[in-house]
Amino acid sequence: MMRHTIMQAAALLLAVSPHARSQQVDTIPKCVLGDAPPGVDAKCPDARAAATLKYGHTFGLFFEEDNLQLQFHNTHTDRNYTLGLGLQWSGEIEQHGLDKPLRWLNRRIGLDDLTSATAAPETGMLSGTAFSPRDISANTPVVGDRPWAFLLGWTVRRTQPSISDAWSTELTLGTIGSPLGQWVQRSIHYSSRHLSGSQTPYNPQGWPHQLLDSPLGAPTARYALTYERVLIQQSGGAAPLLLRGVNATPDLKHHFEIAGNAEGQAGYYTEADAGGTLRIGSFTTPFWQFRSNPLGVVSRKATVGGSRNEWFAFLTGTGRAVAYNALLTGYGDNRFTDYHMRNDEVQHTIGEASYGAAFTHIRPNGSAWMVTWIMDAFRTHEFNTTPEFVRAHHWGGFMLTWVNP
Amino acid sequence: MQRTVRHIGLSVTLSQVDPLHYAAGWDGTLAGPENDAKLFETLLASAADSSASYELWPYATEKATRSAVINALDFAASRLADGSTLVVYVAAHGGQVPNLIDDGDPLDAIALYDGMLLDIELHELWCRFEPGVRIVMLADTCSSGTVGFFGSPGITRVARRMQHAVSTALGGSTSRGVPADILRQTFDLNRQQYEQYQVTAADLLATSTPLRASVLQIGACADGAEAFERGGTGVFTEALHATFSAAFTGSYRQLYESLRAPCAPQEPTYESSQPDSDPFSGLRAFSPSGTPAS
Numbered sequence: 273m274m275r276h277t278i279m280q281a282a283a284l285l286l287a288v289s290p291h292a293r294s295q296q297v298d299t300i301p302k303c304v305l306g307d308a309p310p311g312v313d314a315k316c317p318d319a320r321a322a323a324t325l326k327y328g329h330t331f332g333l334f335f336e337e338d339n340l341q342l343q344f345h346n347t348h349t350d351r352n353y354t355l356g357l358g359l360q361w362s363g364e365i366e367q368h369g370l371d372k373p374l375r376w377l378n379r380r381i382g383l384d385d386l387t388s389a390t391a392a393p394e395t396g397m398l399s400g401t402a403f404s405p406r407d408i409s410a411n412t413p414v415v416g417d418r419p420w421a422f423l424l425g426w427t428v429r430r431t432q433p434s435i436s437d438a439w440s441t442e443l444t445l446g447t448i449g450s451p452l453g454q455w456v457q458r459s460i461h462y463s464s465r466h467l468s469g470s471q472t473p474y475n476p477q478g479w480p481h482q483l484l485d486s487p488l489g490a491p492t493a494r495y496a497l498t499y500e501r502v503l504i505q506q507s508g509g510a511a512p513l514l515l516r517g518v519n520a521t522p523d524l525k526h527h528f529e530i531a532g533n534a535e536g537q538a539g540y541y542t543e544a545d546a547g548g549t550l551r552i553g554s555f556t557t558p559f560w561q562f563r564s565n566p567l568g569v570v571s572r573k574a575t576v577g578g579s580r581n582e583w584f585a586f587l588t589g590t591g592r593a594v595a596y597n598a599l600l601t602g603y604g605d606n607r608f609t610d611y612h613m614r615n616d617e618v619q620h621t622i623g624e625a626s627y628g629a630a631f632t633h634i635r636p637n638g639s640a641w642m643v644t645w646i647m648d649a650f651r652t653h654e655f656n657t658t659p660e661f662v663r664a665h666h667w668g669g670f671m672l673t674w675v676n677p
Numbered sequence: 678m679q680r681t682v683r684h685i686g687l688s689v690t691l692s693q694v695d696p697l698h699y700a701a702g703w704d705g706t707l708a709g710p711e712n713d714a715k716l717f718e719t720l721l722a723s724a725a726d727s728s729a730s731y732e733l734w735p736y737a738t739e740k741a742t743r744s745a746v747i748n749a750l751d752f753a754a755s756r757l758a759d760g761s762t763l764v765v766y767v768a769a770h771g772g773q774v775p776n777l778i779d780d781g782d783p784l785d786a787i788a789l790y791d792g793m794l795l796d797i798e799l800h801e802l803w804c805r806f807e808p809g810v811r812i813v814m815l816a817d818t819c820s821s822g823t824v825g826f827f828g829s830p831g832i833t834r835v836a837r838r839m840q841h842a843v844s845t846a847l848g849g850s851t852s853r854g855v856p857a858d859i860l861r862q863t864f865d866l867n868r869q870q871y872e873q874y875q876v877t878a879a880d881l882l883a884t885s886t887p888l889r890a891s892v893l894q895i896g897a898c899a900d901g902a903e904a905f906e907r908g909g910t911g912v913f914t915e916a917l918h919a920t921f922s923a924a925f926t927g928s929y930r931q932l933y934e935s936l937r938a939p940c941a942p943q944e945p946t947y948e949s950s951q952p953d954s955d956p957f958s959g960l961r962a963f964s965p966s967g968t969p970a971s
Contacts, residue, residue, distance in 0.1 A: 303730045306683050309752040311745055317686065317733045319722035321715040322918070436942065558907070 422453025
């Protein structure tokens with residue numbers, strides 16, 4: 273299988289490579305145009321045509337923080353998962369070669385059949401994620417609590433969807449331990465204090481003790497393979513249209529959908545996950561275009577699935593079997609880190625859930641604005657040290673996406 | 678004009694149709710056909726073999742009118758000699774219209790820019806080609822099972838409904854079917870015109886020579902069923918592009934079999950004008966010179 277897929281990839285490259293085509297001149301006759309019907313611009317087919325496929329673009333901005341969730345249960349915190357910031361875009365990843373590491377890895381693994389198709393939607397994201405202990409005013413490591421950590425990463429995701437399911441691969445390349453997290457969090461807290469005239473939020477003191485603290489951070493990476501499938505879907509209008517014997521339903525609106533997913537990932541997170549997503553509302557975007565966790569995955573593709581506005585509420589649940597979490601253990605070497613957890617202190621089974629709402633306004637020219645509010649995301653405790661520090665946590669988030677078809 | 682051996686790819690791709698012809702201002706916007714045309718172009722380029730290559734005649738959106746497509750096929754019929762290959766590729770909306778000739782099965786139709794082209798008209802056009810000409814039609818449209826063959830039995834109403842139910846249940850992508858109400862209204866608004874098309878084609882069929890060329894159609898789905906586009910290209914075309922490459926040396930039948938899994942739950946179709954002695958069964962797919970499959 274792997275040999276077959278690699279041969280296919282090589283053959284495709286052969287077909288589209290100008291160099292390869294020059295080698296074929298000896299064996300393939302030059303195309304000679306004969307007479308053609310009036311009004312047609314007859315031409316010789318160009319093997320590189322597919323390289324100029326046109327896609328739309330998306331540009332997205334998201335912000336996650338543990339103060340953004342709905343305050344139903346007094347979960348206002350400033351610890352654990354402290355901050356998530358990201359810029360996401362799609363549509364020109366391939367043209368700029370920013371996906372080369374992922375493509376190379378997919379070919380090496382033999383997954384190019386899943387992801388090499390020309391139309392595979394592709395998105396990229398530059399993101400930063402910060403974690404802190406409960407006491408952010410402490411200027412020494414808080415032993416037993418989660419260590420300070422900052423992840424900066426460039427993620428590319430390629431998806432090969434069919435009507436009912438989708439395979440995706442995703443690669444993140446980045447660093448753990450750069451000073452960027454400290455700068456961002458201190459700036460936000462300073463601005464907040466300045467605007468409110470309050471003593472809080474405190475200036476975070478522990479960043480010098482973050483995992484793998486260094487001027488540029490330590491290199492890190494993560495590779496993920498995800499399978500998603502629609503399990504249940506109810507579509508408005510299907511029944512009456514069927515009664516009329518219709519054979520087409522473009523822009524089909526869905527009102528209820530449950531999709532399941534399974535994921536394996538290796539790298540700074542090494543784990544196996546399984547979960548599901550429930551959507552209720554009025555929407556046309558397919559299941560694989562919506563993801564409630566923008567930090568965990570790259571979301572949103574370059575097109576929208578219909579010509580009308582859409583809205584929906586969502587509920588997600590995920591079970592995670594964690595083998596390794598570098599954002600808790602670092603690289604396990606005290607020479608580079610003041611404090612990190614041991615792997616046996618990491619909780620290896622974790623549950624997550626989230627709910628929220630999304631609205632998409634589609635303009636007459638096909639462009640669209642999408643707003644997603646993660647009203648509350650919940651994660652069970654991630655480590656087992658002492659009861660004083662073991663805790664679940666909540667956060668919320670906003671994602672704003674612009675689509676240009 | 679003398680006939681010669683030539684190999685032509687006729688690309689008919691429509692990202693929109695003329696709302697002046699179709700009812701309710703429907704413009705049939707699709708995101709995929711423009712990209713599909715490029716995938717077809719790469720397919721033709723990689724299909725060239727040691728002794729022959731293709732010419733490409735592209736008809737996109739406004740240029741893909743009824744008269745332009747009919748003229749192109751008639752022009753090809755007047756030029757192609759025994760041994761020629763014509764690959765007709767269509768990425769557009771499709772549907773079915775009432776059969777006004779004998780009240781039989783509805784006619785499959787392709788929504789061209791300024792009107793629908795009917796299966797009976799295509800069938801009549803195939804009859805204009807010389808014996809020994811190979812015609813391969815690739816239809817990435819709804820209701821494309823036998824759009825190239827008038828009178829071929831479609832799937833039953835029950836099967837059609839089952840397939841539709843599967844498609845809608847698994848939906849999430851854009852259908853390449855003319856909406857039923859638009860189809861009906863467009864037909865009613867232009868009833869005399871479509872009746873004339875059907876009667877003319879039927880008359881020509883009755884008086885013309887029978888089909889002598891070899892015709893193969895690989896459709897994106899069965900008659901009455903739906904074909905989808907997703908991710909900027911047609912599901913069928915994307916699968917075709919991913920499956921066929923310069924390294925593919927199998928037959929058309931093997932190519933069709935390879936398309937079934939990536940297209941699911943769409944069910945591509947394979948229809949030969951001579952099913953009992955399929956002249957395409959031993960040929961390498963898209964080989965212009967008719968190289969045997971390996």
